[in-house]
Structures are given as structure tokens and as C-alpha cells.
Amino acid sequence: MTRLPVLSGKDLCKALENFGYFIDHQTGSHIILRNHLPPYRRVVVPNHKEIAKGTLKAILNQTGLTLEELNEVL
Secondary structure, eight states: OOOOOOOOHHHHHHHHHTTTEEEEEEETTEEEEEESSTTOOEEEEEOOSSOOHHHHHHHHHHHTOOHHHHHHHO
């Protein structure tokens, strides 16, 4: 099993842009991303220096991505 990478919120946003997500807007310290491809998912990424492991897992589940796919673009 691959270990979860340590990412900041901005690094995760840049990685998600490779999968069709774009920054829709930001409210406080939360960046809201939308996907321009079906099923047009929306995901919220905290703009922190380091994203917690559980939060990163939840974001991966919401986007439908695997850890291997994320590691390929990092």
C-alpha cells in the first residue's frame, strides 16, 4: 500500500487541475473546485500548509481518484 503524500492545499489544487478541476471560488480558507467534465463534481479543499490524512482520503473519495493516480501527477 502506498503512503499518503504530505500536501498543502495549493499543491492539491494544482494536482486536481490535471484531472479537470478548476478553482470556482474561495470562501475564507476553503477553496471550492469544480470539475468541467461529467459528473461535474464539486470538492472543497482547505487552504492549509498541510492537509490532514483523513481529509486527503475524503477528498480522494469525493473526486473518485485513487492514491496511485494522485501520485502520478505529483
